[in-house]
């Protein structure tokens with residue numbers, strides 16, 4: 001007898017996308033460039049790429065609203081056979097700091113993060129800051145494989161200029177989607 005899990009080709013069916021910050025929490029900013037806006041736009045682009053591939057996508061937020069970390073984790077944990085992907089933009093006091101990094105907490109998140117991080121780096125050629133373990137609340141509280149991607153520094157003028165452009169955010173979203181799909185299809 002087949003288990004229902006053997007009937008689906010995919011190890012997971014749902015991707016919960018979490019656009020960081022929102023509402024009164026603008027996240028990292030530089031002038032009028034706000035992390036919350038860049039993260040939401042990139043999240044929408046990621047949503048479109050994943051839906052095209054047949055995944056069910058749940059967004060923790062679709063508008064510029066404030067959500068607590070607890071609310072984000074609770075939304076993610078409503079779904080079984082799901083993964084959690086949080087999208088953020090970095091900021092550093094040192095304006096030379098640059099590159100892309102991905103964080104995970106659990107072992108499944110580590111594997112997912114490796115695929116997503118390597119796809120982003122190969123697609124946009126940014127500095128590879130690595131796939132690293134971190135005890136971030138939304139990662140720690142997730143029952144599902146969970147990652148948090150920091151897709152560039154708003155405090156770095158070159159990366160800020162690139163992230164302000166839709167085609168660059170689109171390339172990053174596509175790279176994240178490709179990483180998720182590669183993780184899904186892994187042996």
Ligand SMILES: [Zn+2]
Nearest residue numbers: 020027088089
């Ligand atoms: Zn953030």
